[in-house]
Amino acid sequence: MSAAERAAEESGEWSGVTPDAARRLVSAAVQAFAERGYHATTTRDIAGRAGMSPAALYIHYKTKEELLYRISSTGHEKALRIMGAAAEAGGSATDRLRDAVRAFARWHAEHHTTARVIQYELQALGPDHYAEIAGLRRRTDRLLRQIIQDGADSGEFRVDDVPGTTLAVLSLCVDVARWFSADGPRTPDEVGALYADLVLRMVGGSV
Amino acid sequence: MSAAERAAEESGEWSGVTPDAARRLVSAAVQAFAERGYHATTTRDIAGRAGMSPAALYIHYKTKEELLYRISSTGHEKALRIMGAAAEAGGSATDRLRDAVRAFARWHAEHHTTARVIQYELQALGPDHYAEIAGLRRRTDRLLRQIIQDGADSGEFRVDDVPGTTLAVLSLCVDVARWFSADGPRTPDEVGALYADLVLRMVGGSV
DNA sequence: CGCGTCGCTGAGCAAGCGCTTAGGGCCGCT
DNA sequence: AGCGGCCCTAAGCGCTTGCTCAGCGACGCG
Structure with a gap:
């Protein structure tokens, strides 16, 4: 399974989350946390996987x-x-x-x-x-x-x-x-x- | 069980490690890693638990x-x-x-x-x-x-x-x-x- | 068109990270 | 006494971290 396919599959699980950017972030975070663990994951990594700049994360979530x-x-x-x-x-x-x-x-x-x-x-x-x-x-x-x-x-x-x-x-x-x-x-x-x-x-x- | 008792019990497991400082460090690291996880544990925390300065860790181990x-x-x-x-x-x-x-x-x-x-x-x-x-x-x-x-x-x-x-x-x-x-x-x-x-x-x- | 709102970015701050380095005290040996 | 080697510390370097902030473009509404 490719990384893109995994992301697509994962995002279906969070279909209740809006707007779209918030959903992409939570889906990216799940994958990153699962791969590396919470503490080894950076906010830059999460934002990057969701295709956004690090600052965009904090519009939708107060903290990591x-x-x-x-x-x-x-x-x-x-x-x-x-x-x-x-x-x-x-x-x-x-x-x-x-x-x-x-x-x-x-x-x-x-x-x-x-x-x-x-x-x-x-x-x-x-x-x-x-x-x-x-x-x-x-x-x-x-x-x-x-x-x-x-x-x-x-x-x-x-x-x-x-x-x-x-x-x-x-x-x-x-x-x-x-x-x-x-x-x-x-x-x-x-x-x-x-x-x-x-x-x-x-x-x-x-x- | 107190923290001191836990430390004492844990150090017995590493009785084969010498010198004493190296044993205290490995025992401290086990406890810290188990409590917080590897990435959330700092070298300062490990050294502190072992009663030493951060730099002392690197005399006995190359890296964390x-x-x-x-x-x-x-x-x-x-x-x-x-x-x-x-x-x-x-x-x-x-x-x-x-x-x-x-x-x-x-x-x-x-x-x-x-x-x-x-x-x-x-x-x-x-x-x-x-x-x-x-x-x-x-x-x-x-x-x-x-x-x-x-x-x-x-x-x-x-x-x-x-x-x-x-x-x-x-x-x-x-x-x-x-x-x-x-x-x-x-x-x-x-x-x-x-x-x-x-x-x-x-x-x-x-x- | 003018203008406020929303979602976002580039730049960057303060703090904390792993790790290094220079040097000092203490030990046993000669 | 002199000295080399072993452990250790204080200080700090270069870097990354979570998070902030001023500002910008696109859009809907009057």
Whole structure:
């Protein structure tokens, strides 16, 4: 995949951001942060990728950290919605867990650039922004834990340590963002399917 | 745990490094890199934590990157040895996998500060150093994959996708370094035991 | 046409960065 | 005592960083 194609794909994710220049900036920032990390990325690099001068960045965003916060915030909200949709759907705990992990892992693969930023650049957020994001993460964790708890209660799963298993499942899915590559042998769908299968085994459910 | 206790514990890990000042520097660098990330850490910060002036760093290490390389190199070699010891031990694939995951996950929990640096600051290495470390990582991956392949061949495990499952197991263990905290509710031993159990389930083995 | 507004640029500031250099105190050896 | 070598510091160099600001062209409106 060429750099231009990657940029085009990435910008679709931010179609809600206007005006156009602000969208190009946030899309450029995601790519730069994912490649080099927040601290190694310069505002000149972001502006350059978006085809603008360094000063133009500050018309749309107050600081470089605000860009990271915007990315982190939308990304975490999306992740929470994915988990929420699966958790609130009907069906057995097995069905809900399979759907949750499949969709959650799949998202981290397909949007691995954004996911890498929101999962591995958290510490660069200011204290207030960090606290806000941490709240979203706790809510995601609670949703998943409830599914696993439901399955343990109903006898569908055999789980000794519900919080520990929840942590492991979340960790497994999140870490997809670190190793996934669009040039690799696996599609996001395949990752989702594999991970749903592995997680159902982890909780002692019937695949 | 106080900062002083953390420093003392960390320095034991580097007891092979001499002279004393070089050891204090590498230990300080590990802590700083783990807390803030490589790029957000300044040489003044490292030297300050080690109780020295900024210039003293350059008597023992040519560059800041060399410090990261030394940390990464020793850390990855240790991780490889842990995996190798379990892989080359006798016993069934089940026994070897259990021991490998228990020890590997346990190490990532106990040495989470070092592990965080070696697993999540890789991209800050120069190209040559990165290539060298990537070789160590591939060897670790091969050792684990062989154990899982052995178990699949012998019928002890039921695994559809051996490379994919290997990747997931490694990812799970490595990510311990991201979330583990010494102040949290779990000891490294407990993490090792939990993870060994979860992984045996993932491969469809008998716990 | 005249004029304000919006989006942007070129130039640059203060601060902080990785790293260097000149020199000083202390040690063991002769 | 004299001296070389080892560690260390104070000072600072050249450069890059996040961010600012004065001003400019294009556009819509009267």
